[in-house]
Amino acid sequence: MKKSVLRMTVCLLTVCSLLLVGILAPQAEAAPKYRWKLAQTWGTGFPIFGDAVIKMADLVKEMSNGEMEIRIDSANKHKAAFGVLDMVKAGQYEMGHSASYYWKGKDMNTMFFTTMPFGMIAPEQYAWFYYGGGMELMKEVYDRHGVYSYPGGNTSNQMGGWFQKEINSLSDLQGLKMRVPGFAGEVLSKLGVVVTNIPPGELYTALDRGTIDALEWVGPSLDLNMGFHKIAPYYYTGWHEPATELQFLVNQKKFDALPKHLQKILEVAMEFSAYDMYARSYNDSAVNIDKLGTEYPNVKVKTFPKDVIAAMKVENEKLLQASAAKDPMFKKIYDAQTAYMKKARRWTEISDYAYLKDNLE
Incomplete structure (x- = not known):
């Protein structure tokens, strides 16, 4: 187990x-x-x-x-x-x-x-x-x-976002206005994206009115409820928020x-x-990704081009190293996560990954 x-x-x-204790315990007179x-x-x-x-x-x-x-x-x-x-x-x-x-x-x-x-x-x-x-x-x-x-609750792997236009190369990121929080925003800004963070309740309006060109939110579990598929036809797989x-x-x-x-x-x-x-x-993600494919065939689920992913990885590592050099606490946590992921990933590879690879091909 x-x-x-x-x-x-x-x-x-x-x-x-x-x-059970709450059910069986006698009521206190002046609790x-x-x-x-x-x-x-x-x-x-x-x-x-x-x-x-x-x-x-x-x-x-x-x-x-x-x-x-x-x-x-x-x-x-x-x-x-x-x-x-x-x-x-x-x-x-x-x-x-x-x-x-x-x-x-x-x-x-x-x-x-x-x-x-x-x-x-x-x-x-x-x-x-x-x-x-x-x-x-x-x-x-x-x-x-x-x-x-x-x-406080995990969404699992999140999708890479909703885009008004297809991303075919790094040049397509230049000047792109996108809502994306966290360290991913730092990475994308290095690649020419104009990054912003917008409260959840304002996301649909911002995308619909052109205040932003793209956004990432969560994944099928919540994105369909937000209606993004109605105004952005390209839905990219994730890289930035795996957990x-x-x-x-x-x-x-x-x-x-x-x-x-x-x-x-x-x-x-x-x-x-x-x-x-x-x-x-x-x-809910499992249910909604199936719904997306059958009810909204105009939405195209895409993966970012390999050169875009490669550039993201390079900028991500540069930023991590720069932040670790400036902040001892950042380095302490980064080193701890890196070491643990290396250990855990070996088991992931020979358990879940190997099982899925053998059964999905």
């Missing part, structure tokens, strides 16, 4: 036991109520991402027998989609749900805990988080900001002040909802 599967089994058993608020980057009713947050909050309430409740405020309410870290840090919200690479302008080291171009796939990255020292490194980075960060992990942010002082049993309940609820989002995202 793989470690990720074993950890999921343990997590499920823990959830069940905590639920204190902990009412927390969570700010999320996503809008009201946002599927998959928002559903993971709702599942987490419901689990906390049920497992704590109503002792702890978490109110969820979407970006529609707090009006600061990319301000979640600051609000949690300041204590305005006890919790947040977002993506770590959104904070690269504040701290470049946060990007590693979402995903990196040409990096680990989701099973490798989860193994790194929980058994390869990733959680400890993430804590070291976020301790500087006064918050705890936990894995996009969202995050739960928790104010350290607020968390440390919780009773121990509520700390545990909160951690279990976050971990379970993160794993559940990974499974949900994978399922």
